[in-house]
Amino acid sequence: MDLLEHQGKELFAKAGLPVMAGETAWTPTEAVDAARRLGLPVVVKAQVKTGGRGKAGGVRRCATLEDVEAAATAILTMTIKDKPVECVLVEEAADIAREMYLSILLSRADRGPVLVFAREGGVDIESIARRDPDALVRRPIDPLLGLCDYQVRDVLAAAGVPRKSFAGRSLGAVVKAAWQLYYETDATLLEVNPLALTPDGVVVCLDAKVTVDDSALFRHPDFMALAEGGLDERELKARRAGLAFVALDGDIGVLGNGAGMVMSTIDQLAASGGRAADFCDLGGGARSEVVAQALEVVLEDEGVKAVLVSIFGGITRCDEVARGLIQAFGQTQVDVPVVVRLDGTAASAGRKILAEAALDGVRVAASVPEAVTMVVAAARGTAVDREGV
């Protein structure tokens, strides 16, 4: 789960990580009021769950209240990389002498957290890494030992800031607090870019990017509400049913058990000239109710012309899946063809249940390639019918 900058900064402030004073605003008037309280100049920043907002014009420094109103008006109606701006953060403008980069992230290769620091920040960290690899400090952190003092000293040395100076002490404290916050919130990413140094040697976090591990939300009940914020009704329904769901832009609804299986089914659809309308993974061991909910979520997209259900039962039972489909047909109007492929645990029982129910529009395929051929043809057939109406 990605947090918005202002949510991240609230955590930062509580954890003792220095941030500028700021307020969130949902209207230009609120932004102007906030600027009046904070004092000019301010920076108006788009709150949106994607990168590249600076380049898109989503961050503006304002010297007057008129500027603030104009900036907020423009930014609040922006869409950055397909994501609508949720609100703006109005923040005191900082006096910046130097910009650095700090992050802690979960590394697959290191199988644990890694601390990354660069003496230059504010720009694309990967381009720095390419241009000047020595500018990057990269230190795996053993989670059972925690961040070690020598690793903090490595950061100070790379920054070129004397350890005993005011700036050195504050930078060291920031690195330690960042690790503490990363660990305690079950983050998989905590990034500060830029981490700024003012002319007086004060260190301040100008941005905050925090991603919290979805699997750890049970330990953080206060994040639960945030996790559901920004989701549309369909995504919310999928999430609550325990489905992994991603809307795509094709016209064939896809649901199956296991991420790899669903991805592979989508690949095979694409190879046959079909396009998936979604990725919907039931997960392992789904009960019939979940299957029924999944089909409903998939069918909420009115552009769906046919649905492909592909199951290879391991811990998932095909008879449960068959019962779930029947249940869905009882609850929702299913007016597109549904192609079903059942294999693995209880597959013959599942096929028998479907055959006996003789649901209108349901066709059973013997294999994935056959199911793919059938569903692509069905989607085209339906399309012709609809145009004919």
Place this chain on the structure above:
Amino acid sequence: MAILVDETTRVLVQGVTGREGAFHAARMRAAGTNVVAGTSPGRAGQEVAGVPVFDTVADAVVHTGAEVSVVFVPSGFARDAMIESADAGIRLIVCVTEDIPARDMAEVISHLERRDTLLIGPNGPGIVTPRRCNVGIMPAEVCMPGAVGVVSRSGTLTYEVVSALTDTGIGQSTVIGMGGDPVHGLGFVDCLAYYQQDPETEAVVLIGEIGGNDEETAAAFIKKKVTKPVVAFLAGFAAPPGKRMGHAGAISEGGAGTAADKKKALEAAGIPVAKAPSEVIPLLKKSMEKAEKKRNG
């Protein structure tokens, strides 16, 4: 012995009194696995699926000589279960549980390295040496003994490929589902090294998907160290970048971790890549024939 497990392996089921634990303990025994014990704190003295239940892993090890453990406990308790097993001297832990926090997994990995304990998973189907030992949740009936080693990041795709192999009469030495989480135990490289050493394995099928660079690392390793034929199958060619596809591992970002990149890296190392399970069989047959010809001069 194929790799890691065979008919002599003494298996312990952690969380044996739970719904999944009890069901799969019975299923593993039916598949020929030597399941010797189960654990469930406070339930010592009971019997589940025909095996004795102990309070602690240490007790189970002392009384039954258990050496491999399979974990079915819920995600919030999995960290403790794995650490308990490692401390009791278990040599290989197979963790089926999904949705374990990454922080817990990083801590478990760090501890297991100190204890020299191996881990398969989490969030994976486990390991099968067909007809001899099944540790985890893979449907045993799709497997058949033979000479092809399988290692996979995806559970259901493993069943799909193994079932296609069996249907064509190609048996498997061992099948490993390493799990889809970003922080996991044995990886492609570890498993490839075992298969390369194993006299019963003649070829390897590697099943990968988008996200991370495990496939790229595997390609580099195969080029240097693996002489047996390897065929790869990848999922996620049609996945849009930046979207999380299902579980924690499968996400491709920008140009990194995409199926196209992985295919390129694997093919550069001389490994043919299937884009659908049905393509695996012909590619594998061709690679094995080629290796056979090479052997015969």
